[in-house]
Amino acid sequence: MSDFTSNFWSVYVTAITLGGIIACLLLLWIASRKKVVATTDNTTGHVWDGDLTEMNNPLPLWWVGLFIITVVFGLCYLAFYPGLGNFAGKLGWSTSGEYDKEIAKANKELEPLYARFTSMKVEEVAKDPQATAIGERLFMNNCAQCHGSDARGSKGFPNLTDADWLHGGTPEKITETLTAGRMGNMPPMAAAVGTADDVKNVANYVLSLSGSPHDSLRASLGKAKFGACAACHGADGKGNPALGSANLTDDIWLHGWGEAAIINIINNGKTNQMPAQAEKLTAAQIHVLASYVWGLSNNQAPAKAAQ
Template sequence: MSDFINNFWANYVAAASVVSILACALLLWLTARKRVVSSDDNTTGHVWDVDLREANNPLPLWWVGLFVITIVFGLVYLAFYPGLGAYDGKFGWSASGQYQAEVAQADKELAPVYAAYTAMPVEAIAGEARAMAIGERIFMNNCALCHGSDARGSKGFPNLTDTDWLYGGTPDKIIETITKGRVGVMPPLGAAVGGADDVRNLAQYVLSLSGSSTDSVRAALGKSKFTACAACHGIGGVGNQALGAPALNDKVWLHGFGQEAIIAMINGGKHNVMPAQEGRLTEAQIKVVASYVWGLSNKAQPAAKASN
């Protein structure tokens, strides 16, 4: 209930729970007190579909017992577990508390496993089969949703198996990216470039940087407009890893290829966010998954060699 701005819904649910349990108890009591006058054939006198009669038999004792047990269980549960608004229950249990306890227990049990990799360089960890198996599982649980199970990414999500890196592909940079996350912003530049024709000419020039097929006349006209882009992407579109600005002179297109895709980027800009894993993963886990990611596009050192 902490997601709500006040306690109304918490109190509403608590009141509804208590009233529902008490209403069940009241219903059972009233039903037990009521006596229906039956005819000589032990029916209530109600007849449906010509010959379907309602018998006046009491409820089975086992059914009544289960009903009573259910009511008592509901009251006991609300007394010991959270279910009454801000009341935490006698046990003080919570889903988040149990989760944190289980995570802490798992971290404690896995600490000896990760301890072996703490002092090892990323390049050596990437050559350790057991570490890579662990790194792959961490990747699948935390990174694959965006980058894909094969780490090849998709539109808007970088491919981690090639050598094209937005912020740098060294072990330290990969660890930094995973730990702190990244926020990439390209502002809309359509107005700065000029009219629709100017934007189209610029798109043709950007395509020409990668050796793609272009309209040479439009590309030549768009070259002067590239100054609005060069501040981030560099002269000639070489990119800038300090800013996370991708290179435009290769054939890697993160947000789509072609004139229309480039025009959409120039006019609309882009705001990409990679969430920080600090706080979700331990320092050792980050190092292991960083080693796994680094190993996808680099040749690992044999683990034995690293210990020499």
């Protein structure tokens, strides 16, 4: 219920829930007060289709008792557990709280396993077969959704198996990225570049930096206008890891290749977010995961464990 910005749905759910329980009790009370005068043959006197006779058989007391117990149980449940809109219940139980307890318990049990790796350097952990197996599972559970099961990424999601790193590929930088996340922002630059024709010229100049197919005449005209981009990408277009700006000379295109794709980014900008993992993973888990990711681009193939 906390996902809703209005209190309407909380009140709505509460009203429907309590209204249903009250309606059940009211129905039971009305039924208990209605007395039917039975005839000597224990019928109510109502006959349908000539031979269908309604018998005077009230609800068994055991059934009525169970019905009342069920209603009381429902009210007690709603008092102690969440079920009435925003009301969390007297016990404060929640699925997220239960999940956090289970994760904390699992992390406690795994501490001895990770303790061996925390004292090792990333380069050493990346070569350890057991650490690599653990790192692979951590990657599949937390990173593969964006970077792919093979870590080669896709459009908008970096390839982690090459040597191209926007913020640097050292163990320290990878650990920093996993822990705190990253927010990449390329602002719209069309106004700073100039006219639509200028934007097209700059796009061709950018393509020329990596030796990609381009219009050489437009590229020569766009070089002067590239100054608006040089503040982040550098005068040589090689980028700046401190800013997370891309290297435009390596022919690696995170958000698509070609004149149209570059023009689109110059005109509209681009924002990318790498979510922080510190709230999901322990420091020891991030250390193992960072070692695994570092190993992907540094060809660290661990020796197979002895059979």
